[in-house]
Amino acid sequence: MTDRIPKGCELCLKGAKLVLFVTGLCDRWCYYCPLGENRKGRDVVYADEILVENTLDILLEGRAIDAEGTGITGGDPLIRLNRTLRYIRILKDFFGEGHHIHLYTNGMYASKDALLRLKEAGLDEIRLHTTISNREKIRDAKILGLCAGAEVPAIPGEESQLKDLILYLQSVGADFLNINQLEFTPQNAYQLKERGFDLEGSAAVRGSEETAHRVIQWAKSEGIELPIHYCSSSTKDNLQLRMRLIRRLKNVIRPYEEVTDDGLVGNLLVIPERFTPNELRSLLMLELGIPPHMSRVSDDGQGLIIHRKFLESALKFSPNSRVFYVKEYPTGTRERIAKTPLRY
Numbered sequence: 001m002t003d004r005i006p007k008g009c010e011l012c013l014k015g016a017k018l019v020l021f022v023t024g025l026c027d028r029w030c031y032y033c034p035l036g037e038n039r040k041g042r043d044v045v046y047a048d049e050i051l052v053e054n055t056l057d058i059l060l061e062g063r064a065i066d067a068e069g070t071g072i073t074g075g076d077p078l079i080r081l082n083r084t085l086r087y088i089r090i091l092k093d094f095f096g097e098g099h100h101i102h103l104y105t106n107g108m109y110a111s112k113d114a115l116l117r118l119k120e121a122g123l124d125e126i127r128l129h130t131t132i133s134n135r136e137k138i139r140d141a142k143i144l145g146l147c148a149g150a151e152v153p154a155i156p157g158e159e160s161q162l163k164d165l166i167l168y169l170q171s172v173g174a175d176f177l178n179i180n181q182l183e184f185t186p187q188n189a190y191q192l193k194e195r196g197f198d199l200e201g202s203a204a205v206r207g208s209e210e211t212a213h214r215v216i217q218w219a220k221s222e223g224i225e226l227p228i229h230y231c232s233s234s235t236k237d238n239l240q241l242r243m244r245l246i247r248r249l250k251n252v253i254r255p256y257e258e259v260t261d262d263g264l265v266g267n268l269l270v271i272p273e274r275f276t277p278n279e280l281r282s283l284l285m286l287e288l289g290i291p292p293h294m295s296r297v298s299d300d301g302q303g304l305i306i307h308r309k310f311l312e313s314a315l316k317f318s319p320n321s322r323v324f325y326v327k328e329y330p331t332g333t334r335e336r337i338a339k340t341p342l343r344y
């Protein structure tokens with residue numbers, strides 16, 4: 001067995017992969033499906049955390065993270081094959097042929113024709129989460145010249161099925177097997193509990209990691225050459241997401257914001273007592289010549305977000321203002337992490 005990891009995973013670990021969620025529709029209905037309720041069963045498109053309304057949203061998010069590749073996922077992207085093909089072509093056109101695209105599918109609709117069309121559109125790598133009855137789709141993808149492998153969760157108690165899959169993948173010359181740690185999410189927690197699975201740490205299913213490690217050890221002892229890669233939930237959350245946000249931060253920081261020590265976006269929010277935020281902003285621009293890009297009125301209209309070096313000036317016009325330090329994730333949706341009063 002080799003430790004080589006698929007190109008798609010390499011870029012993902014660097015935070016250089018845009019996650020393009022093509023649809024929440026999927027006909028497999030796995031009991032452990034981790035999809036959130038805003039996505040599962042809904043025909044929606046997301047680029048990372050951004051709900052996509054038009055193709056430009058996808059390209060802008062790719063630019064924001066300096067994407068070197070895209071991971072297309074769902075749901076099952078092949079339920080919306082034409083949409084998926086269109087996105088592959090657009091991504092290759094815009095970011096260039098070298099932009100690496102991998103796709104995850106359960107394989108239910110991975111007909112030879114669909115695989116061929118994906119290949120012709122420019123897909124580089126396909127990861128099939130197949131059952132025993134449709135795993136020949138992996139062989140079909142290989143025959144068509146795609147980099148092809150399997151991506152499955154490590155389910156405690158299903159070691160023999162994993163070993164069987166490994167032998168199959170080896171026999172058809174597949175390129176890799178990715179084993180994911182099984183995770184609890186609000187959506188699958190009831191189903192997992194009903195089947196007797198327990199929580200370990202913050203989200204992992206107890207025994208999932210051990211299952212993956214035992215199977216990998218077995219593959220080594222059997223001299224299996226197939227590259228097998230284990231992806232833990234902490235790798236996904238702590239490393240991939242963090243790396244992506246670090247890449248994003250430098251591109252999306254606004255002139256009046258700052259980068260905090262913990263890699264978040266920090267800004268000063270002034271709630272004026274004498275003027276409306278808009279009036280205070282105008283005063284700062286007209287009376288002191290502070291450039292417009294050094295402040296903005298907050299989304300709720302209640303405060304003025306201003307660069308640190310102009311805070312004192314703002315307080316001269318409105319001395320009893322309240323001031324907060326706000327920290328946000330540098331995602332497209334800018335989730336607020338903390339709002340600390342500095343002057344109240």
Ligand code: SF4
Binds near residue numbers: 030032034074075105
């Ligand atoms: S195949 Fe994937 S997306 Fe579909 S139900 Fe199973 S885990 Fe969810």
